[in-house]
Amino acid sequence: MRASLKDNIIIINQEDLPQYKKGGSVVRNSYFWALKSIACYARKGCDWEFDQPVWTALSRMLLSFTESGYLGYSETILEFDPDIPIPEVLRSVSTWL
Numbered sequence: 001m002r003a004s005l006k007d008n009i010i011i012i013n014q015e016d017l018p019q020y021k022k023g024g025s026v027v028r029n030s031y032f033w034a035l036k037s038i039a040c041y042a043r044k045g046c047d048w049e050f051d052q053p054v055w056t057a058l059s060r061m062l063l064s065f066t067e068s069g070y071l072g073y074s075e076t077i078l079e080f081d082p083d084i085p086i087p088e089v090l091r092s093v094s095t096w097l
Helices: 026-038 052-068 088-093
Strands: 003-006 009-012 048-051 078-080 094-096
Touching: 003 078, 009 052, 026 048, 026 052, 048 052, 052 088, 088 094
Parallel strands: 078 094
Antiparallel strands: 003 009, 009 048
16 A cells, blocks of 8 residues: 655555445455544545554554455555655555555
């Protein structure tokens, strides 16, 4: 998931966010609701924002869904531009583009 960092807010590109689908995969829908529940801003059709107090929870959640094996790696890893420093707490679930 393409991500950026601005004013201590992690911003995940809306095009890379999980989609909720009625009658869809339970894992994907759970992933959608889990991410949405800790976001400080998560409107439909917009980028989602995660403030610094939830970064540990975000890291644990992404790691858990990655290790489950039900979702692809690209769906559960944060991808930053090379010029953006990755916060320490998110290094285990992040990479550079």
